[in-house]
Amino acid sequence: MLTCKDASQLMSQSFDRRLGLMERAGLRFHLVICKSCQLAYRQLDFMHQLCQRIAAEPVAIHPMQPGLSAEAGERILKELHRKQDGQ
Amino acid sequence: MTDKLSSPEHWVAQHGDYLFRFAMVKLRDEHMAEDAVQETLLAALQGHNKFSGDAAERTWLVGILKHKIVDLIRKKVREPTLLNVDEPMEFAQDEVTEAMFDETSHWAAPCQDWGSPDKVLEQKRFWQILNECLRRLPPQLAMLYSLREISGMDTESICKDLNISPTNSWVMLHRARLGLKECFEVHWLGGVQEGAR
Numbered sequence: 001m002l003t004c005k006d007a008s009q010l011m012s013q014s015f016d017r018r019l020g021l022m023e024r025a026g027l028r029f030h031l032v033i034c035k036s037c038q039l040a041y042r043q044l045d046f047m048h049q050l051c052q053r054i055a056a057e058p059v060a061i062h063p064m065q066p067g068l069s070a071e072a073g074e075r076i077l078k079e080l081h082r083k084q085d086g087q
Numbered sequence: 088m089t090d091k092l093s094s095p096e097h098w099v100a101q102h103g104d105y106l107f108r109f110a111m112v113k114l115r116d117e118h119m120a121e122d123a124v125q126e127t128l129l130a131a132l133q134g135h136n137k138f139s140g141d142a143a144e145r146t147w148l149v150g151i152l153k154h155k156i157v158d159l160i161r162k163k164v165r166e167p168t169l170l171n172v173d174e175p176m177e178f179a180q181d182e183v184t185e186a187m188f189d190e191t192s193h194w195a196a197p198c199q200d201w202g203s204p205d206k207v208l209e210q211k212r213f214w215q216i217l218n219e220c221l222r223r224l225p226p227q228l229a230m231l232y233s234l235r236e237i238s239g240m241d242t243e244s245i246c247k248d249l250n251i252s253p254t255n256s257w258v259m260l261h262r263a264r265l266g267l268k269e270c271f272e273v274h275w276l277g278g279v280q281e282g283a284r
Contacts, residue, residue: 003188003191003192003193004188004192004193004194005188005192005193006192008261008265009257009258009261012257012260012261012264012265013257013260013261015235015236015260015264016235016242016256016257016260017242017253017257036193036194036197036198037194037198039197039198039199039200040194040198040268042200042201043198043199043201043268043271044264044268046201046202046203046204047213047217047236047264047267047268047271048236049204050204050209050210050213050214050217051217051236051237052236052239053204053210054112054210054213054214054237055112055113055236055237055238055239058108058109058112058113059105059108059109059112065108065111065112067103067104067105067107067108068099068103068104068106068107068121068124069121072107072121072124073099073103075121075125076099076103076121076124076125076128077095077096077099079125079129080095080098080099080128080129080132081095083129083132083133084095084132
């Protein structure tokens with residue numbers, strides 16, 4: 001029988017590798033009988049899904065993220081000109 | 088002669104913010120993100136003749152940026168400050184994970200129901216809280232988590248870059264995820280209730 005801690009390890013690994021047949025069966029059985037782990041799995045999946053969405057569309061969240069600072073823009077432009085002049 | 092539309096001034100003005108935001112999401116570090124933008128535009132300048140024009144300029148630049156981001160991550164994870172800390176990577180944050188379970192290895196506190204992650208608004212708030220929570224994790228765990236979940240690197244290349252075994256990476260990712268879950272339990276629903284008040 002899996003404990004919740006064991007189950008949480010399998011839940012986490014299910015995002016990183018394909019679980020074996022026995023592992024999947026064990027986790028599924030535990031999830032049927034354990035309400036807390038059902039919720040925990042949904043929480044982990046929630047974080048995973050949102051990360052995937054952000055990874056796929058990073059700039060969609062841009063109102064939270066300020067743009068390039070004026071100083072950095074200047075610095076980058078200077079580097080670009082230096083490179084251009086060097087060629 | 089460089090035509091006006093593809094000049095460095097045009098790139099920085101038109102695409103600088105976009106590239107920087109893109110890089111910030113992946114790197115979560117202002118200096119690294121600025122470096123990524125600079126490296127990208129320098130490479131673009133050099134490879135300017137290779138730009139066929141059949142892809143939009145921004146798409147072309149983002150393509151270069153993605154490679155530069157991976158390069159910077161690789162460089163960063165090899166920095167001794169990140170890896171050669173006092174405690175070995177695999178022991179990072181063990182106590183926090185332990186404390187989440189009782190002596191019978193059941194959850195010590197009930198898990199919350201966060202519903203489904205569907206709203207765009209939630210996505211923005213999620214990103215804000217995720218950044219805050221990642222800052223509270225041990226840096227190695229935060230780096231590993233962000234490589235895996237935000238940069239989307241596969242376990243194999245992560246293990247190669249960080250020089251850890253797959254088993255180690257799974258143990259650490261488990262700790263990172265539980266650490267974040269714990270942090271989100273305080274800030275996610277807690278924040279909603281505050282907002283509703």
